[in-house]
Amino acid sequence: MVSKKHISITVNGEVKETEVEPRMLLAHFLREVAGLTGTHIGCDTTNCGACTVIMDGKAVKSCTILAVQANGKKILTIEGLSKGREKLHPVQQSFVDKHGLQCGYCTSGMILTSYWLLKNRKNVTEEEIRAAISGNLCRCTGYDNIVESIKDASKKMEEEGDPIEEHPEIKVRA
Amino acid sequence: MNPPIFEYFAPTGIDEVIDILAKYPGEAKILAGGQSLIPLLKSRISSIPYLVSLSEVKGLSYVDEGKEGVRIGAMTVDSDLENSELIRKRFPLLHDATGQLADPLVRNVGTIGGNLSHADPANDLPAVMIALDARFAVRGRNGSREINARDFFLDTFTTAMEPEEVLTEVTIPFWGKKSGGAYVKFKKNTWNFSVAAVAVQLELEGNKCTRAHIATTSVSPKSGRMESAENILVGKALTDEVINKAASEVAASAQPTTDPYGTEEYKREILRRITREAIRKALSRAGVN
């Protein structure tokens, strides 16, 4: 038997402490230990990005990070974007308004990658958007409406600001 | 698909890392960003009984400008290199490569140390470092030693490091005033790695080439210098004719094999064309048109 490891990960501002097997993937930790099933799994070769989360301010693929590697880190998942607020986060709202989703399976990852992009870049061009989401696959939308959603989100974030800024514990590093 | 069982260590000191590696020779491996290692474990092609993470070792992530060159910590992630103004200005060749490597999310996690230590001839950074004439600081039980990039890659997935050694730092020396480099990568539509890629770094005096380094990705069992082609360039003004000749020589001396990425012949032809493009780009970056 391998020894379990004690880890402490801050997920959406809440500290989660537990023992896990070293081989447990962060994606499974989030889904099955923390109960946050908005993080999806769509492949086994780190290609699809359905599992995207923000770790210490950067968008990463949680299927290719061990939970033990995330020890001591701050994670933001899709659930954290509008946590405790009835109103959607501007990026989420834009995906609703501009039909940036169909089946919704890639959506959590797309939204988090977009959020990370928009925290790092102002006035994004279409080309920058398409490059930024090149590690997130969508089989339904053909990307048009996703790109439109991100453009719209860029505007919304400029106008309305980022509600997450009020929660420093889950803030994204820009 | 999920990894098989392994033991995990995350010591805070580099010497402890080395001790653990030494305790389980051949069975322990370093875990850096995990962007090669974890997919490998998940595929269950191989199992690794002991993983030693570098994540808790402080001070391995930096890009510093020194007198003789730029020093990069082994745990520096690809996106930090991609966004480094210093790298973009001094080593556009490396900037080219990091911007095209994997995808933005993988680049947020994958490290320079892992990219090199993995010694995958399809990885981009080995060729880049060879072309730039980088030196690698490698630490083991008896302290540190330095290995030149061109001597580091012995074979596919095999480096000159001992099993208990750790790559800690990469130093890229500054090149002369009139120098330039470029990395040109050709991908088959969506496929993960390249059909072929080439790194070219040139130094000139007047319009004569005084130093040329060329190294390739994906077309040989290991990345290495293409000396016969370099010799065609050195000492000459780089006319189209010279460039074409060198590009053909790179294509002829590479060792591609037929696989789902393409036939051997196709890969050579692509390699010839990208080498030509890379030399031209390097030349123009060196200030020669």
Next chain:
Amino acid sequence: MELSEKLVRGEGRFVDDIQMPGMLYLGFARSQYARAKILKITGAQLTHREVNFEVVEVGEGATEGGPAALSHPVLAGEYVGYVGQPIAAVYSDDRYVAEDLIDSVEVEYEPLKAIVDPEESLKREGMYPGIKSNAIVDRYFGKDFNPDPSDIVVERRLINRRVATNPIEPRGIVAAYDGHKLTVWVSTQSAHSIKEGLSEALKMEPDRIRVVQVDTGGAFGLKGGLFPEYVVACYLAMKEKRPVKWIETRREHLLASRPGRGVVANLRLYAKKDGTITGLKGDVIVDNGAFTGGSGEFSPMFIARQLAGAYKLPNAYVRAVSALTNKAPQGPYRGAGRPEAMYFIERLMDGLADKLKMDPVELRLINAAKETYTSPLGMQVEKSREFLESAIKELNYEKYKGRENVGFAFLILYHATAGGESARIKVEEGRLKVWTGGNAHGQRHDIFIKTLLKEELGVPEDLVDAMKGDTDQLADGVGAWGSRSSMVLSSAVIVAARKIKEQVEKKHGKYTLKALLEGNWDEYEFFKYDKTESSLGANLVTADIDSYGRVMVKECLSYYDAGRVLDPDNARGQNAGGAVQGIGQTLSEELSFDEDGLPLITSISDAGVLSADLVPKFGIKFYKSESPLPSKAKGLGEAPTIGVPIALSRAIELATGKLILETPIRPEYILPEERA
């Protein structure tokens, strides 16, 4: 909460999100060989010995049973027929341990020479003992004819290679058993089709099975039917009396789901010198895979029958064959026979135009059907000339005419309307719950259901809950595929709504929203429909090729007859999604095999699924019309997967000067030559 809002909050409920106490994770040891005899299995928890069932055909294109010997065994018996075929099952209450157990299963094989190529298969010995021919379908359509010796002939060998459906959510199921009733939660396009299949495979009375659809992360044809893994999950749930979960890995998807396309055509098109087509001859051969139960018993016929395209074709004689190969069974993939048929006829039309030195669109115009007629191959071809004239105008073809990088596709899309569809509306506590027989998997039926109920009953959208499929809530149902839902599903909803309205009128003298919402109503409608409807479409694509042979799609425009467009935003999304799949099929998507039948593709990226940086923006315009159905809508979901490969192939053909005969187009083939 509205579905979109739920999904953007990460609060969707997909099958892998289900957790139950005591749940077992199921895993499969799969064949390493394309064709082999199994000598011995060790380390397995379940094998053919315990689970001796077969999967009977269900889902899109289901026909009445194929040869029994060829049904897909749930777990392999004496022989394995493709790499990835389930041989043995293992399980554990930990998903990681279940995978460890897979690794501990050992299988001894006696390898046999694999049959990889479908045409070669027809010349080889039978794949299984007792089978004489590897053609599981071999039929002729039309009537033989003698072409006029003075006719022009264009002969082509055209191939659409195999592609994976690759929804981003893989297949998956959770099964639970209470001692009497089996309940399954599944990612599907058709809860009823899964129920029917399970009932047949497990030999269980249908009323002891309940199938519940959960949020479904894309399907594209794949998730219409039943799979061996699902049967094992149910068997195990009943055996152990514990909930069982099976979630497909992407690797398993690429090896052992039901990939689409995989069709070869050898065809000759005859025409007069003025361009009027006179006849078509040849054969269509489907790469069926190793068992029945996919779509191979149906697809060659469906393809052959559509080969007149949208044209007036006087004579035709086509052989339709489905050949056994050592691969996973072919299944329906977005379009399912439609893209293949149109690709074949349209590539022939371009070839004919070149031979006659005519503009290809001009040639199409000459041959477009002036009146609706039944082609010699058996399909009704609607009159298409008017539409084509309008398409030429709306797509601004005159501007592109003669350019060296433009392709044009003219298509007819046959909707799988036959069979009809069901709907149930229940009014309770001031809200409307709506169940439908076809289950959305990304097409967002919820949006148009709300629109229609607002129109029919004046109900505000936020009072309507579009429910997931549930066989206990809805007596019967068909499925969401074949561009049918906006037609028959919506019509079922409309008729059910009208029935409720009548009930309200009967009781209260007149219909009011208040009376509706204050009462309890429940209406079920199976909207019967026997006819296969169709609609027309056109695509225009321009593409540039760089000096490395890289294709950059510049413009990709659609012009479709979608009847009444129920939801324009959604239609645009459907178009762009289908167009990216069409570009993928043309440029990058392929499941390739080596000569021993070993699959060469192991990741979704290597399988060619395109990312956002590799595709353009899309455009769509709609032709104004109405369908004869109550919804007045026409389907559109499959049109771009039909039209885009055709137009893009032509654009590349012109840009490279190389005949394009296959999808995907190999980068090697179109690498521009350089003169030294």
